[in-house]
Amino acid sequence: MNRYRVSVHIVPRKGLLDPQGKAVTDALHALGFAAVDDTRIGRHLVLDVHAESAGAAEASVKTMCDKLLANPVTEDYQIASTVTV
Amino acid sequence: MKFGIVTFPGSNCDVDAIHAVTDALGQTAVSLWHRDHDTQDCDVLILPGGFSYGDALRAGAIARFSPIMQEVVAHAERGAPVIGICNGFQILCESHLLPGALMRNAGLQFICDWVHLRVEGSAPLYLSGYTPGQVLRIPVAHGEGRFVADDATLDALEHGAQVVFRYCDAVGTVTDAANCNGASRNIAGIVNAAGNVLGMMPHPERAVESLLGSTDGLALFESLLAQVGA
Numbered sequence: 109m110n111r112y113r114v115s116v117h118i119v120p121r122k123g124l125l126d127p128q129g130k131a132v133t134d135a136l137h138a139l140g141f142a143a144v145d146d147t148r149i150g151r152h153l154v155l156d157v158h159a160e161s162a163g164a165a166e167a168s169v170k171t172m173c174d175k176l177l178a179n180p181v182t183e184d185y186q187i188a189s190t191v192t193v
Numbered sequence: 194m195k196f197g198i199v200t201f202p203g204s205n206c207d208v209d210a211i212h213a214v215t216d217a218l219g220q221t222a223v224s225l226w227h228r229d230h231d232t233q234d235c236d237v238l239i240l241p242g243g244f245s246y247g248d249a250l251r252a253g254a255i256a257r258f259s260p261i262m263q264e265v266v267a268h269a270e271r272g273a274p275v276i277g278i279c280n281g282f283q284i285l286c287e288s289h290l291l292p293g294a295l296m297r298n299a300g301l302q303f304i305c306d307w308v309h310l311r312v313e314g315s316a317p318l319y320l321s322g323y324t325p326g327q328v329l330r331i332p333v334a335h336g337e338g339r340f341v342a343d344d345a346t347l348d349a350l351e352h353g354a355q356v357v358f359r360y361c362d363a364v365g366t367v368t369d370a371a372n373c374n375g376a377s378r379n380i381a382g383i384v385n386a387a388g389n390v391l392g393m394m395p396h397p398e399r400a401v402e403s404l405l406g407s408t409d410g411l412a413l414f415e416s417l418l419a420q421v422g423a
Contacts, residue, residue: 120296124341125375127301151250176258179251179287181294182341 109158112165115188118178119150152188153177162190194421196222197235199265199281201256206242206279210398214239217401218414227259236421237274238265240281242334242396252295252337253283262288274318274417275390279335282382282392291385291392292350293342295335299375303336307406308373308381310395311361315354316384318420319391322412328365329358329409331395333373338394340376340383347377358382358393 120126129147136144155172159165166187169177178185196214200207207224214222223233227245232238245256256262262284269275269290277285285291298304310331312323323329342350350356358381362371372379374394382393397410 124296125299125339127297127299127375131301176254177250179254179294181286181292181343182296 109160111156111158111193112162112190113193114155114157114165114169114190116153116155116169116173116177116185117150117188118153118173118183118185119148121182121184122148124182150183156193162192166190194220194237194418195233195235196220196237196239197225197232198222198239198241199225199227199261200241201227201243201245201259203245203247204241204243204280206396206398209396210239210241210278213398213401213410213414217411218418220418225261227256227261229261230264232261232264232268237276237417238268240265240275240277240284241398242279242281245280245284248337251287252280253285253287256280256284257287266290269385269390272387272389274421276319277390277392278396278398279338279394282394283337285390285392290390291383292346293340293383295337295394296339296341297337298335298339298373303334304338304373305334306332306373308333308395309361309363309365309371310358310381311365311367312357313354313359314357314384316357316388316391317416318388319384319413319416320357321419322416326365328361328363329400330407331397331400331410332407333395335374335394338374338376340380340394342377350380350383351378353386355384355386355388356380356382357384357391358395
């Protein structure tokens, strides 16, 4: 068994109002960052898992996202990185 | 009639629910711990408001896996009444006993206030004590109460008459201004297709005594009593 550190981004699904993200976009505009079109605020999870391979670790984390870590109604998730630890 | 009120770590409206059921409705209530597997032959199960597991991950996401939820799901699948209020509604959605999800209020602020609700839909178990279109005054207290679902789900809820409470103004008109948390189509409460599982963000258990400002929530519990029997 190898150990992997898998990072997951979870963000509110596009098209759904993200009031935190909107507040931050408005604040950035107020600061003069007119280039910002949209901000979405979600969660970043870092999981240390043991698995036979990096692919198996990612598959396992995807199942975790589908069952618990992300809400399929409101959120999208993406595995950002998988590194050996 | 016997009510079971489930207490999760972080529930804080369980005692209010017990008070409403026993002192206002005159029925029996037992407190059920989230780790229990025995629902003690209760006729009705209530998942109360609060912040189960500190809302970690998402409101209701962890409570869904509490041991007693297996029995709550079985109770619901038998067609027996299950009510989720506020955090309880969030748990029912996370458990897939009800469709949709509850997201952060559109205005970002936690809302603790009185709101008006219009009674609609078809759920005799909970609504027989109300008249269709009746306007209720019931308190809300939530930070993540904005009901969302995709359009197909919302249409199915509407066609099935499963939307039972909608945020409205004092005369019953459903307006954007009355939509306190920005919920899709002003939805404040829904039932499942069978009509036995109710989820709502407002707190009917806090509106059962005139001393506390409203008795508009009492008829919900009286409807149950009339339909299920003492």
